[in-house]
Each structure stands twice: as structure tokens, then as C-alpha cells.
Amino acid sequence: MLALLRSLQARELRLMTGAIITFSIIDLAGAAAIFTLLYMVFGVVNGTITHNTIGSYWLGLAVLLFIQAGATTLGDLISHEAGYSLVGRLRESIALRLQQFSLAFYTKEQLGEVSSVVHKDVDTMEMVVAHLWTRMFANILVSIILGSYLFYTHWQLALVMAAGVSLALAVLIAGTRRRQQAHAVNRADNIVMLGYFLEFVKGMPILKSYKKNDLLQRRLNAAVKQFELSSTRLANAVALVLGHYFGWLEISLALVVTGGAYFVLGNELTVVEFILFVVMSKEFLKPFFAAESYYLNYIVVTNSYQRIQRIMTSPVLPDTGSKGFPASSDITFENISFAYDRQNNREALSKINISLPAGSMTALVGPSGSGKTTLTNLLLRFYDPDDGHIRIGGVDIRDIPYDTLLSHITVVMQDTFLFSGAIYENLLMGNQEAIETQVIIAAQQAMIHEEIMALPADYNTVIGEGGAGLSGGQRQRLAIARAILKGAEIIILDEATSNIDPINEHCIQQAISNLARNRTVLVIAHHLRTIKNADQIIVLENGVVVEAGNHTTLLGNGQLYAALWNAQGRDIKNINLENSRRMDLSKQGSTA
Numbered sequence: 206m207l208a209l210l211r212s213l214q215a216r217e218l219r220l221m222t223g224a225i226i227t228f229s230i231i232d233l234a235g236a237a238a239i240f241t242l243l244y245m246v247f248g249v250v251n252g253t254i255t256h257n258t259i260g261s262y263w264l265g266l267a268v269l270l271f272i273q274a275g276a277t278t279l280g281d282l283i284s285h286e287a288g289y290s291l292v293g294r295l296r297e298s299i300a301l302r303l304q305q306f307s308l309a310f311y312t313k314e315q316l317g318e319v320s321s322v323v324h325k326d327v328d329t330m331e332m333v334v335a336h337l338w339t340r341m342f343a344n345i346l347v348s349i350i351l352g353s354y355l356f357y358t359h360w361q362l363a364l365v366m367a368a369g370v371s372l373a374l375a376v377l378i379a380g381t382r383r384r385q386q387a388h389a390v391n392r393a394d395n396i397v398m399l400g401y402f403l404e405f406v407k408g409m410p411i412l413k414s415y416k417k418n419d420l421l422q423r424r425l426n427a428a429v430k431q432f433e434l435s436s437t438r439l440a441n442a443v444a445l446v447l448g449h450y451f452g453w454l455e456i457s458l459a460l461v462v463t464g465g466a467y468f469v470l471g472n473e474l475t476v477v478e479f480i481l482f483v484v485m486s487k488e489f490l491k492p493f494f495a496a497e498s499y500y501l502n503y504i505v506v507t508n509s510y511q512r513i514q515r516i517m518t519s520p521v522l523p524d525t526g527s528k529g530f531p532a533s534s535d536i537t538f539e540n541i542s543f544a545y546d547r548q549n550n551r552e553a554l555s556k557i558n559i560s561l562p563a564g565s566m567t568a569l570v571g572p573s574g575s576g577k578t579t580l581t582n583l584l585l586r587f588y589d590p591d592d593g594h595i596r597i598g599g600v601d602i603r604d605i606p607y608d609t610l611l612s613h614i615t616v617v618m619q620d621t622f623l624f625s626g627a628i629y630e631n632l633l634m635g636n637q638e639a640i641e642t643q644v645i646i647a648a649q650q651a652m653i654h655e656e657i658m659a660l661p662a663d664y665n666t667v668i669g670e671g672g673a674g675l676s677g678g679q680r681q682r683l684a685i686a687r688a689i690l691k692g693a694e695i696i697i698l699d700e701a702t703s704n705i706d707p708i709n710e711h712c713i714q715q716a717i718s719n720l721a722r723n724r725t726v727l728v729i730a731h732h733l734r735t736i737k738n739a740d741q742i743i744v745l746e747n748g749v750v751v752e753a754g755n756h757t758t759l760l761g762n763g764q765l766y767a768a769l770w771n772a773q774g775r776d777i778k779n780i781n782l783e784n785s786r787r788m789d790l791s792k793q794g795s796t797a
């Protein structure tokens with residue numbers, strides 16, 4: 206809680222303090238109103254109130270109610286202002302931080318996490334810190350004032366109550382540990398159950414085709430039962446602790462009443478003082494009765510704060526480069542080594558040396574997990590290499606500001622992202638300054654213009670999120686048109702693995718040729734026939750370059766590339782390389 210409070214800005218703290226004082230005034234005015242009412246009742250009973258004096262009681266009450274109403278409005282206004290300031294600042298600092306992360310941060314899981322933090326957790330912080338905590342601190346402050354009053358009125362009776370409250374608190378603290386354990390078990394059971402539910406739903410098509418196999422169903426049922434069990438245990442633990450706690454609070458009140466009666470009988474306390482003491486004790490105990498909800502709010506806000514902190518303290522990409530983008534776009538990978546997990550030291554890439562001349566096309570080929578994506582990710586600075594240098598035009602990419610680097614590289618991925626909106630707007634993402642003719646020329650070069658013109662509102666046709674309503678091939682060609690408009694010197698192309706019909710594939714090939722013209726292109730190739738004409742082909746296996754050359758040379762080498770080529774009728778990711786290589790070598794042997 207302290208870390209959280211320390212993270213608040215001076216203005217927010219000032220506003221919150223203002224809200225706490227205002228909410229305290231509401232409670233104190235309420236207590237004073239009860240006081241006034243009770244004195245009025247006593248006055249009527251004792252006959253000390255006359256028609257002349259009753260007016261001053263009414264006036265006093267009216268003033269107190271007026272103060273309460275005014276303070277309520279003011280308190281709400283101030284706490285809202287504190288809340289909005291907090292929310293605004295948190296969202297701004299998260300947005301600022303997000304710009305500093307490398308693209309590697311933006312995995313699908315992270316995006317889900319970030320959007321939930323920005324939406325839910327920030328709102329929770331606003332609700333709890335600005336609204337509930339201000340009321341909680343006000344309650345506590347008022348409780349301290351009333352407690353002092355009670356001690357001042359009759360310290361012996363106040364001590365009796367303090368003893369009861371201390372016992373209640375001891376019970377609550379002792380029970381909290383047990384309850385936290387039950388909570389942790391319940392949370393773990395919930396995660397397991399949700400995981401099985403997800404697996405069950407995802408695997409439904411398979412399950413339906415294996416009707417007799419009820420393994421997943423049984424596993425899910427067991428997890429549901431386990432969750433039910435731990436939920437009951439948790440509820441029991443909570444009920445037990447709270448039951449005892451509230452019980453002791455009530456007992457402390459009962460002790461005050463009996464003790465007070467004893468003191469009244471001993472003429473140490475007047476009846477009026479006694480009644481006032483009991484009523485004020487009830488007010489004093491209010492925050493203690495609300496301790497449960499304070500605790501829950503505390504847990505909720507701590508979790509939200511931790512999630513926000515996780516984003517705010519995630520490592521950012523060092524972006525200290527100050528050199529301009531070089532004139533030449535030739536790329537060199539010099540002695541590059543990289544491991545995702547440096548601790549286990551399993552290198553995804555090892556001592557890679559490749560040179561991509563400006564304006565040429567280089568294809569990366571290799572079995573699944575050989576390091577193709579990792580290599581392109583290093584060029585995009587998703588990560589920095591552990592060893593070696595990547596240079597563009599002779600300049601280490603770490604010396605180029607990250608935004609500048611990214612503005613000179615275009616990535617065309619398999620799963621193209623299109624925003625919901627008009628096709629024209631989607632294309633303009635490539636270059637906001639482009640004029641209509643440029644957009645149309647780009648679409649023509651990307652072989653998509655005719656199809657756009659055939660749509661109901663041609664370029665103004667609105668497409669759904671992720672490009673729904675367009676085929677995979679059309680989406681990819683739109684992305685190529687966008688890339689053409691961007692005009693970056695370097696293109697990274699993750700060639701499609703999905704099956705696309707021959708006409709679409711032909712169009713995509715043509716669009717890629719147009720995009721690649723005069724640019725330095727790095728293609729992650731899944732279908733070898735599409736990169737047959739690449740200027741050079743780099744063959745990776747287990748993170749090392751095992752072959753390099755053009756199609757004819759590599760085929761002539763009769764090594765891994767030849768094996769992949771001969772097996773290309775099948776999915777190259779799934780072939781057994783060793784078998785294919787052996788097949789290929791034996792074929793060579795038989796022809797020799």
C-alpha cells in the first residue's frame with residue numbers, strides 16, 4: 206500500500222487529502238446531528254427544552270444537514286478529480302512506455318494483458334484509490350476522533366471496548382493466513398479448470414470425431430469438482446473468520462453496555478453520558494465492521510497495481526542511436542549469435558555471416574525451428590544479438606534510432622492485419638501523405654485494383670476488423686499495396702504457408718515482384734518454388750547456415766536444399782529431413 210501511495214503525484218495526494226477531510230466532515234456532522242437529536246430527546250424527557258429553545262436545536266440540525274449535503278457534493282467532486290487525474294496519468298505513462306518496447310513485446314498474450322490492464326486495472330485503481338480509499342481513510346480518521354472522545358468521556362469504559370476490538374482484530378489477522386492459503390488453492394484450481402475448459406472447447410471438433418474417447422471430459426469433470434470443493438473450503442474459511450470477528454465486535458459493544466450500566470449504577474456515569482457513549486461507540490466501530498470490504502479492496506487494488514507495474518517495469522529496448530538512415534540498404538549479418546534463454550545457452554542462431562546486397566532478394570530456407578524468423582526478428586530489433594553486428598549500409602542498426610529503422614523496413618506477414626474501416630484508409634496507413642493516384646497505382650502494382658473496383662463502394666468499401674470479408678490472398682495483396690505505398694528500402698516477407706488457389710498465388714507472386722523491385726528483400730520461404738529465382742538462398746539448420754547460393758548451385762550441391770526441393774511436394778515443415786537427405790543422396794549415388 207505504501208509503494209502505491211508513494212507512486213501518487215503531489216496533486217493527486219492533495220486532492221485525496223481534500224476528499225478525506227471532506228468525507229470526515231460528513232461523518233462528523235452526522236455524529237454531531239445524532240448528538241443534537243439525543244440532547245433534544247433528553248431535553249424533552251427532562252423538560253429542559255422550551256418552545257423558545259427548541260428553535261436553536263432545529264437550527265443546529267439544519268446547519269449540520271446543510272454541511273453534510275455540501276460536503277458530500279464537494280467530496281464527490283474532489284475524489285472524481287483525483288480519480289480522473291490518476292487514470293489519465295496512468296494511461297498516459299502506459300502509452301508512453303508502450304512506445305519504448307521493442308516489437309517483441311507485442312505478442313498476442315501481451316496485447317490481451319495490456320488491454321485488460323489499460324481498461325480494467327486502471328479503472329479499478331481509480332475506483333478504489335480515489336473513491337473507496339478516501340472514504341476508508343475518512344472513516345478511520347473519524348474513528349480516531351470518536352475514540353479520543355470516548356476515552357475523554359470515560360477512559361475505563363473505552364478501555365473495555367478497546368480490549369474487545371483488539372481481540373476481534375487478533376482473530377481477523379490469525380484467520381487471514383488460513384484464508385489466504387485457501388484462496389491460493391482455489392485460484393490455482395480455477396486456472397486448471399479454465400485451462401481444461403479451453404482445451405475442451407478448442408478440441409471439440411476432434412472430440413466429436415473420437416466419440417468414444419471421453420478422457421478430456423473426465424479430466425474436465427474432475428477439475429470442476431476440485432474447484433467446487435476448494436470454493437466451498439474457501440467460503441467456509443471466510444465464514445469462520447468473519448463470523449468470529451464480527452462476533453467479537455458485537456461482544457465489545459455488549460461489554461460497553463454492561464460495563465456502562467455498572468458504572469451508571471455506581472454513579473460514575475450519568476444516564477445521558479451512558480447513552481451517548483453507546484451511540485458513539487457504534488459510530489466508532491463502523492470502520493471495523495467494514496474491515497472485510499477494505500481488505501477485499503486492498504487485494505483487488507494490489508493485484509491491479511502489480512499488473513500495471515509489470516508493464517511499467519518491463520525492459521525497454523535501448524534506443525540511444527543517433528545516426529541517420531544510411532544511403533545504401535545493403536545488409537550484413539556479421540558473426541551473429543543469439544539465444545532466447547541465455548541461461549540454458551541453447552542458441553537459436555550461431556555465428557551467422559550473411560551479406561544481402563542492396564536491391565537483391567535473399568531467401569531464408571530451412572526446416573521448422575531452424576532460425577529463419579529469429580534472424581528477421583533481429584533485423585527488426587525485436588531482440589538484440591548476444592554477439593556480432595547487424596549493419597545496414599555499414600551502420601550498426603543499434604546506432605540508428607528505432608523509429609527511423611522501422612520506417613525504412615516494411616514487413617509483410619502471413620497474417621496481415623487490416624483495420625476495420627474503408628479500404629482506402631487501410632492503404633493510407635502505408636503513407637498518410639499519398640494522393641489518390643499514388644494509392645491506385647500501388648493497388649494496381651499489388652494486383653488488387655480490379656478486385657477493389659468490383660466491390661460495392663470500391664475504395665470506400667468498409668472492411669471488418671482483421672479484414673473480414675476478404676479472402677486471405679486479397680488481404681495479403683492489400684498489405685502489399687500498403688507496403689508499396691510506404692516505399693521502404695528494405696522488405697521482410699513472410700511468405701504464406703496457407704494453401705492459396707493458383708490464380709491468387711500467381712497474383713501474389715506478381716505483386717511481390719512489383720514490391721521487390723529495386724529493394725533489398727529478405728523472404729522467409731515456405732514454398733521453394735516461389736523463391737527459385739531469388740538472388741541468393743540461405744539454408745539454415747539448427748541455427749547455423751549450412752548452405753548458401755542460388756537455386757541451381759544449391760540443387761547441384763545435393764545437400765539439405767536439394768533434399769527440401771525434392772520433398773517439396775510435401776509440407777517441408779513436416780518432412781523427416783534425415784530420410785529425405787538419405788533418399789536424395791542415394792538417388793545421386795544411383796545416377797553417378
Ligand SMILES: Nc1ncnc2c1ncn2[C@@H]1O[C@H](COP(=O)(O)OP(=O)(O)OP(=O)(O)O)[C@@H](O)[C@H]1O
Nearest residue numbers: 545546553571572573574575576577578579580778
Ligand atoms: N519467443 C521464443 N522464446 C524462446 N524460444 C524461441 C522463441 N521463438 C523461437 N524460439 C526457438 O528458437 C528456435 C528458432 O525458431 P524460429 O522461429 O526462428 O524458427 P523458424 O525457422 O522460423 O521456424 P518456422 O519455420 O516453424 O517458423 C527454435 O528452437 C524455437 O523453438
